[in-house]
Structures are given as structure tokens and as C-alpha cells.
Amino acid sequence: MKRKLFVSSAAAVVLVAGGPVAAAAASTAGDAARAPTAVTAVPADVSAETAAGAALKKFPGVVESLDKDGSVWHVDVIGKGGKHAELEVDSSSGAVTQQNSDDNDDNDNGYAALIAAKVTAIQALKAAVAAHPGQVRSVSWDDDDNDNGKTSRYWNVEVKTSGGQTQNVHVDPTSGKATLSHDSGDNDENSDGGSDGSDGGSN
Structure with a gap:
């Protein structure tokens, strides 16, 4: 008794193309082509607040x-006994590098008001952007003598608005x-950077 062999068109294609192994490879290649392309996340720049916190740590x-300044935050910190340190914080990775430090014994009295201030640099920049939204470009402690012979102390926060x-x-x-401040202006000559060539940070 003779047996009839029926081969479907799909199976024929598989056999002609090289059998089950080739079919599996083709299926895998098709799945790979349909797979979504992975999206690489772009890291956000380290904000002024984060840079200050990293430097203090x-x-x-x-x-x-x-x-x-470009891709680096420059942070000046006054430690115990008036010791002064200059640090750099990478605005992409947040890595901190201490550049140098010195005792500055002669300036202990000059730092007394700063150390005693109830509002820190971080609190000052938060207050500044809460009142005037934008990106913080710099923060500095100002200790000036006014025309009346009195000393005026305040935090100066430079903020760049969305405009x-x-x-x-x-x-x-x-x-x-x-x-x-009355010193604020539109699109100053350093509008693409921060003060002294700085670029701004976000809070």
C-alpha cells in the first residue's frame, strides 16, 4: 500500500531555505528588527544646591x-577655625575635587558674620528663586560698607530667567x-555664562 506524502507550502519554504534552523534564525532576526530601540537618558546638570551640598560633604x-564655569561648579567653603577651601564639582557627575586649602588665620574675624548668619548659601538661593524663578548662576556673600559707614551684609544670588x-x-x-537688586539687567555680556564666565545652574 502506497502512502501519500503531503507537504504544505510553508513547510516547503522552510525546506528549500535550509530547514528549521534557517527558519528559526529568520524568526529571531525579525523579532530583533521589531524590538524597540533603547533610549539613552541624558543626565541632568547638577544644580547649584546639589553642588553646594556635595562640596560641604x-x-x-x-x-x-x-x-x-562651563561644566564645573566652583565652591568656596570656610571650615572650622577659618580654614578656607576651594572645591570643584563636576556639573555632570557631581564628582568633587578639592583644589586647595589654607588656614587664613588673619581673616577669622572677617568670617565671623558669615559663620553666624542664620541664612546659609543654600537657603539663600532657595529664597531667591522662590521670589524670582529661574536658574541660579552664582551665590556670594557680600560684606559692604555703605555711605553711612554701616556694614551691609547680604547674600547676592544671580538668577537667569527663562527669558x-x-x-x-x-x-x-x-x-x-x-x-x-537695581543692578539687574537684560542679557548682560555674560548671558551665556555665569558671573566671571560662569554658566548657571538649576535649583
């Missing part, structure tokens, strides 16, 4: 100033009140 003390305007916000070191 490396060198405990009080932040005297910070500003962004490209540069605003200098003065923050009272005792109350935390933020006041827009």
Missing part, C-alpha cells in the same frame, strides 16, 4: 560662594527676605 563648613534676563537678588542673612 567633602569639606564641612559654611559655603562662602559658588559659581558655575534670558539676569537678575541679582539680595537675600537678607537674618530674615531670608529676597529683594531684587
Whole structure:
């Protein structure tokens, strides 16, 4: 008795193309082509607040100033006994490098008001952007003598608005009140960077 052999068209294609192994390979290649392409996340820049926190973790003390220069945050910190340190914080990775430090014994009295201030640099930048939204470009402690012979102390926070305007916000070191300075201007010559060539950071 003769047996009839029926081969479907799909099976014939498999046999002609090289059998089950070739079919499996073709199926795998098809699945790979249909698989979604992985999207690489772009890391956000380290903000001024984060940079200050990272610097203080490396060198405990009080932040005297910070500003962004290209891809690096420069942070000046006053430690115990008036010891001063300059640190750099990478704006992409957050890595901290201590550049140098010195005792600055002669300036202990000059740092007394800064160390005693109720409002820190981080609190000042938060108050500044809360009152005048934007990206923090720099923060610095100002200790000036006015025309009346009195010393005026405040935090100067440079903020860049979404419209490209540069605003200098003065923050009272005792109350935390933020006041827009008359020195603020539109699109200053450093609008693409921060003060002294800095670039701004986000809060």
C-alpha cells in the first residue's frame, strides 16, 4: 500500500531555505528588527544646591560662594577655625575635587558674620528663586560698607530667567527676605555664562 506524502507550502519554504534552523534564525532576526530601540537618558546638570551640598560633604563648613564655569561648579567653603577651601564639582557627575586649602588665620574675624548668619548659601538661593524663578548662576556673600559707614551684609544670588534676563537678588542673612537688586539687567555680556564666565545652574 502506497502512502501519500503531503507537504504544505510553508513547510516547503522552510525546506528549500535550509530547514528549521534557517527558519528559526529568520524568526529571531525579525523579532530583533521589531524590538524597540533603547533610549539613552541624558543626565541632568547638577544644580547649584546639589553642588553646594556635595562640596560641604567633602569639606564641612559654611559655603562662602559658588559659581558655575562651563561644566564645573566652583565652591568656596570656610571650615572650622577659618580654614578656607576651594572645591570643584563636576556639573555632570557631581564628582568633587578639592583644589586647595589654607588656614587664613588673619581673616577669622572677617568670617565671623558669615559663620553666624542664620541664612546659609543654600537657603539663600532657595529664597531667591522662590521670589524670582529661574536658574541660579552664582551665590556670594557680600560684606559692604555703605555711605553711612554701616556694614551691609547680604547674600547676592544671580538668577537667569527663562527669558534670558539676569537678575541679582539680595537675600537678607537674618530674615531670608529676597529683594531684587537695581543692578539687574537684560542679557548682560555674560548671558551665556555665569558671573566671571560662569554658566548657571538649576535649583
